[in-house]
Amino acid sequence: MAISSDTTHDQPQPGRPPWEVTRSVWSALFVREFLARLMADRLAWFWMIVEPIAFVAIMIAVRVVVLGHDAQIAGAEFVPWMITGLLGFFLFRENMQRPIGAIEANQGLFAYRQVKPVDTVLVRCYLEGMTRSVIFLLFIAVGALIQLDLLPDRPVMAMAGWMSLWALGIGAGLTLSALSALVPEISKLVRIVSLPLLILSNVIAPLHLLPHDLLVYLMYNPIVHGIEYMRVGFFPYYEPLPGTDITYLWYWALGLIALGLMLHLRFELRLKAK
Numbered sequence: 001m002a003i004s005s006d007t008t009h010d011q012p013q014p015g016r017p018p019w020e021v022t023r024s025v026w027s028a029l030f031v032r033e034f035l036a037r038l039m040a041d042r043l044a045w046f047w048m049i050v051e052p053i054a055f056v057a058i059m060i061a062v063r064v065v066v067l068g069h070d071a072q073i074a075g076a077e078f079v080p081w082m083i084t085g086l087l088g089f090f091l092f093r094e095n096m097q098r099p100i101g102a103i104e105a106n107q108g109l110f111a112y113r114q115v116k117p118v119d120t121v122l123v124r125c126y127l128e129g130m131t132r133s134v135i136f137l138l139f140i141a142v143g144a145l146i147q148l149d150l151l152p153d154r155p156v157m158a159m160a161g162w163m164s165l166w167a168l169g170i171g172a173g174l175t176l177s178a179l180s181a182l183v184p185e186i187s188k189l190v191r192i193v194s195l196p197l198l199i200l201s202n203v204i205a206p207l208h209l210l211p212h213d214l215l216v217y218l219m220y221n222p223i224v225h226g227i228e229y230m231r232v233g234f235f236p237y238y239e240p241l242p243g244t245d246i247t248y249l250w251y252w253a254l255g256l257i258a259l260g261l262m263l264h265l266r267f268e269l270r271l272k273a274k
Contacts, residue, residue, distance in 0.1 A: 021114055022119070024114075025114050025115055025119050026119060026122070026123050026126075029106070029109075029115075029119060029120060029123040030123050030126065030127060032106075033123055033124055033127050034127060036105075037127070037131075048131065048132075048135055049135055049138065051090070052083065052086045052087055052090065052135075052139075055082075055086050055204070056079060056082050056083060056086065059082060059204050060078075060079065063078075073206060073238075074208075074237075074238070074239050075235055075236075075237035075238035075239050076149075076231065076234075076235040076237070076238045077148075077149055079148065080143070080148060080149050080150050080234065080235070081231065081235070081238075082203070082204060083139060083143075083150065084150075084227070084230060084231050084234055085201075085202065085203035085204070085227050085231070086203055086204070087132065087135070087136050087139065088161070088162065088165050088203075088226060088227045088230050089165075089197075089198060089201055089203045089223065089227065090132060091128075091129065091132045091133075091136075091162065091165050091166055091169060092165045092166075092168055092169040092172070092223055092226070093169070093194055093197070093198075094128045094132060094169070095125050095128050095129060095166060095168075095169025095170055095172070095173045096169050096172040096173050096176060096190065097173075097190060097191070097194070098124050098125070098128050098173065099120075099121040099124050099125055099173035099174065099176070099177040100173070100176055100177050100180045100187045100190065101187075102117075102120040102121050102123075102124045102177060103117045103120055103121070103177060103181050103271055104181070105120070106120040107272075110272040116264070116268065117177075117178075117181075117264055117268060117271040117272060118174070118261065118264040118265075118268075121173060121174055121177045121260075121264070122170075122174075124173075125169065125170045125173050125174075128169075129166045129169075129170075133162070136162070140152075149235075150234070151234075152233050152234045153233065153234060153235060153236040154232070154233040154234075154236075155233070156233070157229065157230075157232060157233030158230050158233030158234050159233070160229070160230075160233070160246070161226055161227070161229040161230025161231075161232075161233055161246070162230055164226045164229065164230075164246055164249050164250060164253065165223070165226040165227070165230070165249075167250070167253040167254075167257070168222055168223065168226060168249060168252060168253040168256070170253075170257060171252070171253045171254070171255070171256025171257040171259075171260060172256055173260070174256065174257060174259075174260020174261060174263075174264065175256050175259050175260040175263060176190055176260075177260070177264075178260060178263035178264050178267060178271065179263065181267075181270075181271050182267060182270065182271075197221075197223065200218055200221055200224075201221060201223040201224050201227060202218075202224050202227055202228065202241065203227065207224070207241060208241055215241070215242075216243075219241065219242075219243045219244075222248060222249040222251075222252040222253075223249075224241065224244070225244050225245055225246055225248050225249040226246070226249045228240040228241050228244040229244060229246045229249075232244075
């Protein structure tokens with residue numbers, strides 16, 4: 001009996017499936033990120049809501065005071081048009097920028113072999129996307145109360161545009177988080193290009209006013225396609241920019257996601273040792 005007992009004890013015990021280990025790691029990282037974001041700054045959630053409101057207020061003031069009249073957007077009111085563009089761009093921007101510091105912030109956790117650098121990036125992107133989605137829903141709810149036309153006419157299309165911008169941001173975040181950990185100067189460059197991207201993504205000023213020869217080059221920006229597609233879902237009579245194609249955005253999104261995952265896989269040991 002003793003021999004039988006020892007033999008049974010010495011047999012290898014089955015471990016948890018990889019997907020279950022990954023789910024546990026992501027759950028723990030999500031709680032860590034959520035609490036860090038909530039407790040790092042008491043006004044963090046406040047500024048997430050105030051930022052787009054401040055942008056809209058400034059743009060309306062500039063339009064009315066400087067030009068002396070309200071902006072005219074074919075098929076949509078100016079304020080809802082700008083709100084949808086700003087929130088869509090902020091979704092992309094935060095998913096692109098926030099993951100850059102995820103690897104360094106969680107460096108101590110890499111002592112556990114179950115935690116990979118890519119896990120910290122994906123969890124941070126998920127948190128950013130969910131946070132921005134909740135804020136967008138709050139804007140829609142408040143807009144309905146004050147009779148602002150923010151209810152999507154085609155909810156599925158509006159959601160598809162939102163998810164496309166989220167996927168594009170995740171791809172950019174995965175790629176830039178790996179590159180910036182290897183070359184720190186890249187993080188500074190990303191912050192510099194954020195403002196030009198805001199201006200060139202049809203967010204605060206309609207690009208259809210530009211000459212066609214220039215517009216052709218600006219349509220290479222995939223963010224424009226996601227924002228325009230989302231606006232078509234919100235406003236039933238809105239005419240998107242010529243050449244708008246959500247498939248083009250997804251080529252960028254899937255390409256960046258694949259590139260980011262390959263970089264994390266190839267340089268995993270270097271990322272852990274940073």
